[in-house]
Amino acid sequence: MIKMEALGRQILVEFYDCNESKINDVVFIEQSLIQATKASFASIISHNFHKFSPHGVSGVVVIAESHVAIHTWPEYRYAAVDIFTCGESIDPWIIQDRLKDLLGSENVSSMEMKRGMFRVAEGQKLLFKPDQKLDQQN
């Protein structure tokens, strides 16, 4: 029997009604994303954040398992967050939960997407890790 499996999971999070001053603070946002990412035990490769004038922050944490990105609109008390992970070793929802608390969001809308869908035979699995032996070609 053939089934569909995904290489990656992506959570698109709409954080409404955030703490306006916190989501306008580039240092706080960078520390929050790093802290939330570490809580999931993801492996951080790099992080890069920017403050816009007069308001707004953008930033990305690149992880071995993909990335966590944020864009904030303090004037609307809104932050858009993407949490993209692959593999089964980390839980992206840990990152979402931690960020909800840190940003003080009182109204959260989240959706999980599956990325990279492939057919695999029953009893076989997609290989998420580059150093796994590739014993099956889709």
Place this chain on the structure above:
Amino acid sequence: MIKMEALGRQILVEFYDCNESKINDVVFIEQSLIQATKASFASIISHNFHKFSPHGVSGVVVIAESHVAIHTWPEYRYAAVDIFTCGESIDPWIIQDRLKDLLGSENVSSMEMKRGMFRVAEGQKLLFKPDQKLDQQN
């Protein structure tokens, strides 16, 4: 009359059946994302790419209008791309079209999401640019 408007647009692109060697070449991938982003006239703030061993590339171009991110699985000839833009001055589909050609993808699945939905009164608009005068609070 009240209508819904979005702060951002995000295109999630599944590039299947890509050129395997091209999507395993970190220099080629970085140059391709920069070239595609410039074609849309977005303003590049930073770019950061990584090669995984033995295969796979991850990278992000942060733009003033949000970001473009890629993760490749050469062993599956697959690349996941996210194109997140705000404002009305750039067209994210230009980036998608250019990347399709550069990655040699023969099977593309794309979906556009609206991010940051707010109610606005008729005749008024959301303000995308931080330096616009904020003359309306939602």
